Amino acid sequence: MRSRGNARDGSFVNLLFFSACGVRFAVDADQVAGTAAFEEESEEGPPRLFTVMGCGDQSVDKRGATMLTIKSNNLEPFRLVVDVLEDMAGISVGDIRSLPPLIEPFALQRGMWGVIVRDGKLVLLMDFQRLMKNKGPERVRDGGD
Amino acid sequence: MNVVSPAKRLMNRLPYSRKMLVAGLFFCIPIVLLAYFLVNNIREQIAFSSKEISGVQYGTALNNLLACLLDGRDPAAAGTGTALIIPEQALAELGKTEARLGEKLATRERFAALKAKLTAVQEGRGTSSRQRNDVYVALGTDVLDMIVLVSDNSNLTLDPDIDSYYLMDSLITKLPPLAEAIARADRISRRSTSTSISMDDKTALIVLSGQIRAYVEDLKKNLHAVEGVNAALGGRLRKTLQDVDTAVAVFLNDLNGGATIKGAALTRERTGSGIEAGNAVFRATGALSPELDQLLKIRINKLRYRMATYLTISFLAFLLGIYLNIGCYLSVREGISSVRDAAVKVADGDLTAEAVFASQDEMGEMARMFNTMTENLRQIIATLFNVTGSVHSFAGTLSNSVESQAGFATQLSSSVMEISATMEEFSSTASQIAQHSQGVVERADRTLDDTRRGAGEVESLALKINHINEDIQSGLTEIVELGRKSKEINKVMAIINNIANQTRLIAFNAALEAASAGESGKRFGVVALEIRRLADSVVESTGEIEGRITEILDAVNRLVMSSEKSSLLTREGQEYASRTVAMLSEIVEEVEETTDSARQISLSTQQQQIASGQVVLALKDIEQGMRFSTESIQNTNSVSAELAQLSENLQELVDRFKLGGEPKSRAKGASEEAV
16 A cells, blocks of 8 residues: 555555445545444434435445544544445556546535546545535534435 | 153153144154155156257247248249348247247347348348358258257257157257258259259269268157157157158159269259158158157146146145144043043042043053052042041040040059058058067066066165155254254354454554555555455355355255155155055056067067068059059050041041042941041
8 A cells, every 4th residue: 555645646545445325435545534333223323425425315234334434624523334345445546537527516516526447347436525515514414415 | 762862851841732743743844845855856847848848849940940941942933133032931930939938948149140140141132043052051050050959958858758859859850951951952953954963963962862861761760769669659650751751762762863963964853852852851840849749748747747646645645644643632632631630530539530531542541441440449448438437436445445444544553552552551550560569568578577676676665765764854853953053153153254344344444544654554554454354254254154054054944844844755655665565566467467468469460560561562563563554554545546546547538539429428437436
């Protein structure tokens, strides 16, 4: 894994791969503070990623779900629930593709800023910081719109 | 044959009428030519004789003139000092004759000279007696020469007949010189009577007497020759010539007995005998001329009669030839036309035609032979007509029979072929049945053995089923226990899985921390990655184990259920095995009976197979025979059809002939029967 400075120089970036509702995502590992197993004893808990993104509350299998603790510069860290943590790997910046101009404004509102292809499958790049900025921490804690 | 071939080819090109015309023409031409030559020859002879007549007429005129001249020398008739006596009448007559015949006898020039001399003599007055006598002698000589010329130019000297020739000779070369010699002798003798006779006169009288005797002798010889060929003419001339002979004998006697010759003076009586002799000569001349003229005319008449006879005979022969030629042509044409008309009718098929020709020649014989041939042909055609009708009838009957037979043969052949095919199938089926029955027997035997062995096996099976049932029960217990233990393993694996997930999360967190730490956390990141991979492997392994355990549990459950079912089935199998053993015992007995029956069936089917094979062979032979028979019938049918067609053709040919009467009706009856 490369250093953070090297990654920003344009060579590589460490991405954390995960999936939610069958959709594969990746996020810069610097935005994630930690992971923890999701406990389902209480009703109150961190929101699910799809809920935060405004894509509806799709029922998912909670078994094996993982909570991601997202770093925040001015706010206290918040947590999101994803389905499965898949991998963590360094990806060449050159392999990152931008979103199509037609959907880019809507995608940026949901925290999606790019796309890469890994193992023959499409992986959406998430920016939790942008997502938090657009949605707000309270709304994120409340679980969406 | 080669010489007459062109004539044959020419005649072959011409029709019969032209053949007859050409042949008749070439046969008539020689007759016409012969008649022409004969008539021409006769005409030449007539012209020859006519010219002789002209000579006789001219000679008569000359003799008259000569007589006048001889008379003019008479001294008593003309005195001295008087003009010469010219016989005007005789000269005029001679002039007329000359005008009529002079051109023909070519005497113009001599006549003109004679006439001029006579005119000169007539104008010579005052001449003496002697001179006048010499003039007369010269004139007489000229007349005699002219007589000879006329006789030459008038062909008298070339006369072909004896009587006329000797008459001509007497009339031309004997009598005139005789008269002139008598006249000269008489004149000399007259002159001697008045004066004394000179030696010259005496010599002349002697010579003249000799000539006169010679002429008389020649006249006698000529008369004798004429009598030899024409007694009548000789009889008529004998008296005249005897008078001449007598008168001349008297005159010569007078001359011989006179004083002139003996030196004595002559008397007047003596001189009268000379005149008488001259007159007798001229009378003889006057008698011979008509006789000669008559002979020539008779000859001309004979020639004309001969010519007319020739012409008549030739013309009649020509007419007769033409007549016979036409008759021959008509006869032959009638024969040919009769045969040709009959042949044309026969060629058109009318055999009733006959050649009607009653000639006895070759054409008639040919017509009769043609009729005989037509009659024979009519009989042959009639017979052929009947035979053709019968053949046509038989051919039709034969064709119908053969067609029926062919139809039957075809049906029979088809039936035999069907039977043969059926029997072949039957034989094949029998063979298969025999084979199958043999197989049934063998299988029955094997079945019997198998059944016997099966019964034993089933008994042992029942025992083994009991053992199996017991084993199943014990296995079922073990399996249930295995399922329980597997569930316990599942719990352990859940724990392990939980631990592995936690380890995995820890590894992710470690990796995140390592990533946050930068280069310092790089090694730690590697360790975290390995731990995460290990945790992933554990999770995967536990997942697989969990899956396998789940499968084992499912299998155990199914095995338990199966074992329970097997136990139940085993028990049922025990019961079935017991019943099966009992049934197998009964089956063995029945199989033994079945085997015996199968053997019997096999033997029967084998016998049936052999018999059916023999039947098939026999049917094949029959089929082959039927095929040959059908082919033969078809050939016979075609031959009979051709025979019928040939008989129809022959009948059509025969129908062209017209026979008339009975045979044709019989033939038609036969043809109708055939139809």
